[in-house]
Amino acid sequence: MTADPYAAAADLVARSAAAYVSGVPEDPADDGFFGPASVTWRVSSDLASPIAGLRSLLMQALHPLAMAGVDQHSGWRQDPVGRLAATSAYVTTITFGERAAAEQAAARVRRIHDHVRGVDAVTGRPYAASDPALLLWIHGALVESGIAAAQLFGTPLSAEDSDRYVAEMVVAAELVGVPTALIPSSLAELERYISSVRPELRCTPAAGESMSYLLAPPGLDEDTAEIWADVRDGAVAALPAWARDMYGYHAPEALTPSRRTEIRQALGVLDATFLGEPGVLEARQRTTLRTRAARRP
């Protein structure tokens, strides 16, 4: 943990914002791997995307080997905010960046992964971050969370758009080195894949600890903590029941329309805070303009 957890928490927005801004190019040479007409851009811009992000971390951490790699190598305890910001920068670059920028970022991640190997203390199994099976889990959890969060708290995707989104995102897994044949390319395939991994999942102590940090970042001031609590409740509500059970989280209160509205309002406040960071508005406007241009017949 950092010496000043409050500063660290306050930093979270600033550093995620800086990561986001740097990932959205100003005068792109190409549309990158997705482009303004993609469902991927829409999902990334959805109000619910913080819930998608939080939910995908919750899902990803349930894989003991993936979690062990993060726990033993990423130094998240020393700089949890920096770790999150790095992840968010990567996702933004892959999503909105030019092809060259996305490829560079992916190459960098692959190089880092090459050195991330070890033995998971809990299962006693060896792991390597470059293992396609682990990479695929990270990928699948991310994609499925985007759909689940939009469904509950954002603008839900149609069945057709969900399929498109899963298919569009195949390239993201390819970029980090997952063989194409392994990557789900429709919602049904993705769901089957997630079920197939379930027997391997469990909440290790490292997963419990890191997710506790994330769900209730220490040192937040009371008001921010309450807003964060709404976002957290949203992410927990969006989890599959079996994943909640693994963590031992209580079943969330019923997601009534008014509770859903409250969570969306908290997301709005969070979004406004994000928008207050330098460059975020301009970056959003850049993507909006490109999306508009792409929509034009």
Place this chain on the structure above:
Amino acid sequence: MKARRVKRPIAAAAIGAGAIGGAITALYLVRRRIGTLRFARGAAAFQLVARGGLRYASSAPRLFAAAGENRQRLRTDLALQTAEDVATTLGAMKGVMMKIGQMASYIDDGLAPSVRRTLSRLQDSVPPMSAELAARVVEEELGLPPERAFATWDPEPIAAASIGQVHRAITLDGRAVAVKVQYPGIAETIAADLGNVSLLRRMLRVTAPSQDVDALIAELRDRVLEELDYRREADNQRLLADYYDGHPTIHIPGIISELSTRRVVTSDLADGARFAELAGWSQQERDLAAETIYRFVFRSLYEVHAFNGDPHPGNYLFHGGGRVTFLDFGLVKHFSPNELRPLMQMARHLCVDNDPEAFRRSMEAAGFLRPDAPLSTETIIEHMAVFYDTIREPGPLTITGDYASAVVRRFFDVRSPVAGYVSVPRSYVILQRINLGLFAVLGELSATADWRAIAEEIWPFVRAPASTPMGEAEAAWQASRPTITESLA
């Protein structure tokens, strides 16, 4: 904060208002009349559109800038094209925060820097509606598409306005007008979000740590809800335009009632220099402009019992010689005689009668001070006096930016021994905040005047003769208008 006789702060709102205030002697029955001093719609400054033709001044972009100045450049390329776009941009609390930011922008000192930045960016983040979307709202409201409801309709908005935007047009009978059009669905969205009181409380606790947050929220909700219905704005503007009809320096564009509805408000088009341009004007001109603003605010309060809650610099247009056009009456607070009387008494007891004990009692009666506060009257006066400094003694005084900030700092000073015993009752919350904003504007102008002398002209318990040339012109205007007064004192 040095040089000329610099005092500390000015009145914090309610308090300041009380300072100038005084008895509301008059309940003027406002009536339409034709004054000889009419500074009017026909005056050159406002007559920028030739009848029958759409020849706007070359300075078109700054026409009737409503609330637009510094708030956002109109990004038509980002225009909201559908009601869903509006919901995405202003839903989920963001419209509410934008409104709060608009009000809070006068009290920068009370905000954490990050909150200030967030609120101001939110205002920048709202693009205009596309021409088609705006036209659809006009048609829904007026029953005709804009090209038929008006002789000429400019589909390009000229300014952002509160939760809407402003278009120029010429009416079928040839009047050049500004038409404010509300974003579709925004009223419903904001009204729903205002229901989340606990989230509002969290947001506002940040902005006003020492205030009664529940009172602030309740008042804020009422004001914002009112603002969502443009008919109320039209009523307010009509009331003040009628009252100031013929005034030598105060001009309020008239409302065209038959073209004003819940989401569309049509008023005469006005042009003039923007606040930012005043920086290039002589100090004498700036002093005159400040005098007009000052007279407008306190005359409105004590004679119309209404206080324009949006003294944003973008809501003034300047014409030289102290003549000012006032725009945007979406946020007007009306006061009852009972609400105004204590303010008047406080000012009177402190500044005129010099009776500290009576001042203390009137503060308690107004609910500003707990009756059982274990504080000496001397301590209370010491804490409160800064708010009255400009008007306790006669003589010219310059209001500087530092000076205005110091008032705000005192207002938010939680360390003062008095802080734990003072509070702002709900009816004065907006007044309190806006008054801080007014003095911020005067501070920005580095305005010099004998504020006490002007106050004495307006204080109903003094009603001193004119102290300045503008005061003389105003007295002549008043003498020429029939009034019905009703003493409250």
